[in-house]
Amino acid sequence: LSISLTAVSSIITPFSLPIIVSLSMLYFMGAGSDFNIPLQKTILQLMLITLIPVALGMLVRAKFAKTAYKLEAVFNPDYYFNFIQK
Secondary structure, three states, rough: OOOHHHHHHHHHHHHHHHHHHHHHHHHHHHHOOOOOOOHHHHHHHHHHHHHHHHHHHHHHHHHHHHHHHHHHHHHHHHHHHOOOOO
């Protein structure tokens, strides 16, 4: 369930966040405000930041399963916690 919620959240966030921020700024700062958020550029940047790492991770895991398994052990937070304690 948590993986599904994370996946859905990762897909929705790049689209919903800029819209919510724009509507909030319009509400709180008023229509006459000079501050403007480029909506399309912001959505594209958030999509790239969110979706590219996920896609690369899925590709590495699908094509290079052994390497992904080894990297998973290195990037696991428990690995660093145990390393620091020793």
